Amino acid sequence: MKRLFRDTSISGRENLISFSLILPFLIIFCIFLLYPIIYSLILSFHRVTDLYDVFGGLKLVGGRNYTKLFHDVEFWWAILMTLYYAALSIPIGIVFSFLLAVFLVGRIKGSRIFRTCFFLPFVLDVFVVAIVWTLLYSSPYGIVMKLFELIGLKIPPLLSTPATSMPAIVAAMTLKNAGFGMILFIASINNIPQSLYEAASIDGVSGFAKHRYITIPLIKPVILFLVVTGTIASLSAFAEFYGMTRDGGPMINLKGNIVGITRVTGMYLFREFRSLKLGYAAAISFVLLIISLTISLISFRLLRER
């Protein structure tokens, strides 16, 4: 708290100018985002009994939505699997797009075309990507299976085997999204003054060490951005899972509970919302909000820019 308010020394004029720059954003934010969030918070302590009156005609249920949520094994499982997805997809995505950026940042021949090719899938509909990869992965007819067969490797059907279904989805999504991270990395590497590298060379610093001590610290803001947005995207990911493993993927028996490997929180929320359990869905959203916020705060700490 103290940290948030310590800047009381800032002059009125400075505050005024700062706020007027934020103002257009702030107004839209308050009306169209903050108000709905507050409404959802109120909703999470209620049950909707009359669809004609979703504001007044609510029935107060207190914390019951939350207690029900905390007692649902499937919800905890969904959170666990979502974290698994995030733990796989975020680092792999960052490393992959960083490597692409390193390859393509220089003036190598055709780098423009390559950049375009890698970025394009990012704007493609997740739906299309999901169908295509389902076809590619499908066993025994899919191309991926045939390729593995060709090199003499017998692999299990990727999307329907518990151990491989999540990595298979991560691979498909990484290939789709890496171009975005690549663009950000290229932009920020380009912004590093060349003089820094020159100075390092004069001091006799080797190639690898140059990246370690100059590049990495200077692209930290991009990494932080990708970690935080990646976490948020994982917690609300839905289309890719729905498209590739409709009902939650291969099932496993977890101490008597049947749970799906790819039944992630986005999927869980979608089902409850579709059942019109609006209060319950709101409660889920707030638990997810708290988780994202915690992870984000930790990332901000760890990747602090200096």
Place this chain on the structure above:
Amino acid sequence: MSRRFFIYIFLIILVVVVLFPFFWMFVTSFKPQGTGLSMTIIPEKPTLENFKLVLTQYKFGRYFFNSFVVSTLGGIFSTLFAVLAAYSFAKRRFFFRNGLFFLFLSAMMVPGMMFMIPQFVIVSRLGWINSYKAMVIPHLANVFGLFLLTQFIRGIPNSLIEASRIDGASEIGVIYRVILPLSMPIVATVFLLSFQFNWNNFLWQLIVTTKESMYTVPVGLAMFRSAHEELYTLRMAASSISIFPIVLLFLFTQRYFIQGLTEGAVKG
């Protein structure tokens, strides 16, 4: 020499893999209706029927126009608002700055469907149903873009800003002369992404319109799905047409994405 050769081979293989969904979408749109899920890649009897149907049976011309207006307005204004705010967050001090930033970020963490009912109620009370306003304005606070720009603008050396101020530039002048040119790749990215967001935004654009003349491309595309079946070939044809403007936009703005700070290019 050989190292470079292997890098090229590697990159080319990757490109093939990465662009395969694109290729598949495009090829499928030439397949006869009903064979959308056929596993033969190249259509045996290619046909233009899907494109013809998409372009004639539905008012896609109108949908395109609507989508274009909504996406362009949405893209421009949300990027503008985000740049102004991001500069303030990145380079200025003010009361409750970090708190406000986290408040903004939290909005990104609440799943989108929770906003639907209250946002719709506001828009409806304002009498905006069936208007571009209803489709554009609620999404002008682009937190994702704000966050991205803030992260990036933070990396711009303060000395450049100070120099510009000493030259007598106002804050708007600083943004225009220093911030914008230096963060052009990111500004272009934010614009493209919010253009694309609006271009693909199906649910919201569906619920705020009750006239077919106000429908947009994604709403039109959704007509290809009925209770039991998906007209894949039609959907792929429509998706191919629909993605075209985005690809075009990207190709045209490419130089902004790729351009970076080359020393000496910046003059205060």
Place this chain on the structure above:
Amino acid sequence: MKRVLAVFFLILVLSNGLIAGNISIWVNYNDEEHKVFKEIVEDYEEISGIEVEIQRIPFDGTEQKILTALATRTAPDIARVDYSFVSKLALRGGVCSLDELGVEEIKDQLVPAALSGNIINGKIYGIPDQTNCICLFYNKKLFREAGLDPEKPPTNWDEFVEYGEKLTDLDKEVYGFGMRNTLWWTLPFFYTFGARFIMDGKCVLNSQEGIDALQFKIDLYSRYKIEAGAWKSGAVNPDMGFQNEKYGMVLNGPWRMKPLLNIGIDFGVGMIPEGIAGSVTTVGGTNMVIFRGSENKELAFDFLKFLTSEEIQIKWANDLGQIPVNINSFDDVDLDKHPYLEIFLNQMETAVPRPVVPDYPGIETAVNPQMEASLSGKRSVKETLDVIKLKVDKLLEEEY
């Protein structure tokens, strides 16, 4: 001429005791259906003098659009919604009961299996506008290659297994059968074995019949090995497998006829193979509901009466090749034009109504993973069905 017509309509309207007005309706038909629907509406406008404003919306997003419209009281008078949405709307005061509007006089004409899904706590909240069921589709080419008579689909499950074994040819990656795991597609197995899903508000799937049915379904995959594993996530689903001539037999509905004919697959349709309880199917379809906030409920209901009347349903069936929702129309379906429709009409006679539950998709979400676990051998059939019973009972008791 115009004036004469106007007077004529005025008299017509007055004689009906109605006040001319307009009603609005949201529908999510596909292209062909929408065209026929528009013709029907035009006929209705001419006869009744009531203006009907049609708004076409996509199938996806229908529920969200209705939800938001209700919150702002901007919903139309009528909308076409999925079966499972009717109960959700009814239990939260979204739609009005049709009993007060006189549904009594038409309800006996409607296909019972299609209507019954609309009865919630003893009241009728919707009228089916479309109904369907599933039958057995088989590939005639693959039948011939396997030395089977392409005009004789299997009539019972024993024959089905026998045919399946002949059809399965692993060298060519061809399987006799491809099936889905979800509850709706599994109910025909349960029903033909004589099991029931819900009785007196309790799930009774874990009866001996239920156990036998699910065991049989599992055996198709793991014992007889005639099933391709199409139910696994990410596998080639029955639609894809059948279309690519990899699965010899699949269960499917009338909506799949036209696409398959278009592609030129040589296939036939038969009844669902008989078990000890005969050949039984599940029912699907959509319904029309009237919203509680509608100011023209009587007019709206009058239109629905027209839509489901005998003549209109004959038109609907013959123009589109679909099953009519009015029983009286069955005899007038043009079977020369739609030869396959006969099988579906026959199958419809033994259809078991959809279970009336507050939240059908919620039940699928609870049940499907359990069934998949037992299909993949992670749990015994008995145990699976006991767990399903517990889960479904809990959902049925839940407050809405």
